[in-house]
Amino acid sequence: MNVPAKTESAVSTADDWPSLMLVDDDNDLRDVLARALTRRGFNVTPAASAEQAIALARPAPPEYAVVDLKMPGASGLELIRALVALDEQTRIVVLTGYASVATAVEAIKLGAIHYLAKPANADEIVLALGRSTGDASVPLADTPLSVNRLEWEHIQKVLAEHDGNISSTARALHMHRRTLQRKLSKHPPG
Amino acid sequence: MNVPAKTESAVSTADDWPSLMLVDDDNDLRDVLARALTRRGFNVTPAASAEQAIALARPAPPEYAVVDLKMPGASGLELIRALVALDEQTRIVVLTGYASVATAVEAIKLGAIHYLAKPANADEIVLALGRSTGDASVPLADTPLSVNRLEWEHIQKVLAEHDGNISSTARALHMHRRTLQRKLSKHPPG
DNA sequence: GCTGCGATGCGACCAAATGTCACAGGGCCA
DNA sequence: TGGCCCTGTGACATTTGGTCGCATCGCAGC
16 A cells, blocks of 8 residues: 555565556556566556556655556546656656557657557567657658548547547537447557 | 737738748648738748758747648658757647657657647647647637548548549558549538 | 436447449550 | 559448437536
8 A cells, every 4th residue: 555565575576676657457468567567677566547556656656657548537648647746757658559649649748758559568668668858760651641540530639629528529520429439449540 | 828819900910920930841731821820810931841941940930830740851850859949939839641649759759739630720720839738728629620521631632642543542541442432422522 | 315417338220331342444555 | 465453333241330228427506
């Protein structure tokens, strides 16, 4: 409940390893990632929801955080805001299966240092955690978005403008709420 | 939030209007946008390339900037870095036809305050220019642009880029030729 | 507490859009 | 003339979308 596990065991995590909070509602993925990140030298504190993460971070804000966006309860974006409020030095990386331009922009503006789409392996995450400054040499896309992808991005944008209110977004888009729900439940098109 | 009032009905730009640099290599779009933004109270300086924009901005960095990403020569990302270096107060909005999560992340990290995908109308741009960094305030968009219209415009744009070649366009859009044909034969605009 | 309101998640049913295969004709070029 | 690619269209199976309904939940106000 209070300070995250900091055992003195020789084979377990060590005090001098950087603390990392891992937030994802997928138990399997969380376990796998926690193990992989621990093996790479992080003192990992797992959390299954934004609320739990905040509770765990309050007494001891982590140096690093890897957060999912789509979770039951408070969203990852709100979690980012909370973590930054607790300690603006925390290096936060977003990891989501529902990547979109709209949420990426919001996450970075809120203070995340990088934004990754699932699936991402531990090495990519570690690399992202180490990044900081903007890189103007990022390759530009040379093909236009597919129609489906464009629709996905547009929906995400409008949804963000409506604070995630699905009913309201559906009305604004002149689309049936049921239809919007179905589209949102799917992963972004390639 | 200091978006100028559009109540001015003057015939030409005035010196006290906020300066805005508009950078896009598409002459038609640039002209149209320049006119639309001027009408909304900005003192618009158009530029067709990053290099030209930098040259124009050096003596007098603009208060606002709207930049395309994909341009011959230096990319919009490099331009953002240059503009921020000249004056970090400049409020930069990215407007691109080749949106991607990766470039969105980099643009924001470099200092852009928003990232829009074409097609975007002048009102959306003005709205984006007015948003402040990290501020989650919801300016309440008024015209969410229907999904179908968005799709139509996008298809037309890509079709034009492929010289009206339907098969080629269908491949670029990752959609079946039959489907594209059906869409083209139906919807006029609406 | 209770009550109404709006949001949400989800099942079910049927209509509409789309993916897929197929075939015929046209323009181009070596 | 034989490839090659584009185009228009028909037919049919599959997928997606529109619509209705209902149970649940959170919240303001009584």
